[in-house]
Amino acid sequence: MSGWATGSQTSLREANRASILESVKRYGGLTQVELVGSTGLSAATVSTIVKELTSAGLVEVKPTSRSGRRAQLVTVARRVGLAAGVQVGHRHLRVALGDFGSDVVADQTLPLPSEHRLDTTLDRTALLVVDMLERVGATLEELVGIAIGIPAPVDTATGLISVRGVLRGWDDTHVAQVMSKRLGKPVWVDNDANLGALAEATLGAxxxxxxxxxxxxxxxxxxxxxxxxxxxxxxxxxxxxxxxxxxxxxxxxxxxxxxxxxxxxxxxxxxxxxxxxxxxxxxxxxxxxxxxxxxxxxxxxxxxxxxxxxxxxxxxxxxxxxxxxxxxxxxxxxxxxxxxxxxxxxxxxxxxxxxxxxxxxxxxLGQQAEVMGALATVLENTDVADTVDRGTREREGER
Ligand SMILES: [Zn+2]
Known part of the structure; x- marks a missing residue:
């Protein structure tokens, strides 16, 4: 009987931990009061779990005064890694690097020729991501994934553009697979307006x-x-x-x-x-x-x-x-x-x-909406606890 109770309490605590991590990831950082509101958990439970997550190195707590009075803002820890958000437009390429606190740490835009080719554009994207990582003093190992927004409807089940001709020369190519091969990281591809919607709905207007x-x-x-x-x-x-x-x-x-x-x-x-x-x-x-x-x-x-x-x-x-x-x-x-x-x-x-x-x-969010939605997509699909565990194992393996 006691075994059953313990098991049930463990899984309940895990579910609560997951629920808090999800909220923090989704909104890029919330105060403990906001976490009570978004998870429906009690203030005491939120406080206990935030302490556990902090000592596990999964979240960080820092003072904020954004709601007018002083509070503690809970964000995903920086050491979890960086995400790359990419927007491929008709005439420009935009890349942003962000951490799990939804802070954009680097952001750059390059012009593209009209009717730009898929392979050269993805090459430029990969080079720019590596270059930007270097400039913020990070390595490719710290990159957890890349999400790319394109001006065409994407079937996320197959990863392919679902209407022919909308983005000339990009039909029949699995953009995520091509990009994943270039950088050796998980890649997600979505429609640019979907990514903009995601960012504006959670962080914007x-x-x-x-x-x-x-x-x-x-x-x-x-x-x-x-x-x-x-x-x-x-x-x-x-x-x-x-x-x-x-x-x-x-x-x-x-x-x-x-x-x-x-x-x-x-x-x-x-x-x-x-x-x-x-x-x-x-x-x-x-x-x-x-x-x-x-x-x-x-x-x-x-x-x-x-x-x-x-x-x-x-x-x-x-x-x-x-x-x-x-x-x-x-x-x-x-x-x-x-x-x-x-x-x-x-x-x-x-x-x-x-x-x-x-x-x-x-x-x-202006012109940043799409890359911010892309960053949110990477964070949403990344298991924070697993990433930290893997990082710890790798560091211990090096010793
Ligand atoms: Zn049409």
Missing amino acids: GRGYADVLFVRASHGVGAGIVIGGQLHRGFAGTAGEIGHVQIDPQGAICRCGSRGCLDTVVGAEALLAPLVVSHGPLTLRDVMNRALAGDPGCTRVVADAGEKIGAVLAATCQALNPQVIVVGGELAETGEMLLDPMRRELRRGMLPNLIAPVEIVPAA
């Missing part, structure tokens, strides 16, 4: 909401869906592909093979084309800068895009009923210029919810 729609308006438009606090990818990873909702049946043919998708109307090429006659050739960045400086033509292009995206969001919201829409990507840097027409279209196109009308807010 969607924090505190259970149902969040994250919209990424950049060279293309995509969305990431968080329902009940969980990322919803759909059966093969195409959930939230709002860029491929048809809005003009007579419109241009899209990369995906369909006609008149939202992307063909508010994607970078479509936004830049009507400005050529009046403004000459511009980049998306130029248009954003000029719009912010008050240029009427560029302002008009941004506002029109907000309206078009808003119409598609109305239909999306009708189906999903999120509490909040968080808007990120380059276009969101123009703030209300984009959000105001988006809000108007949204209100026009959906049932007025009197109890809880959906809010549209700008993203809080």
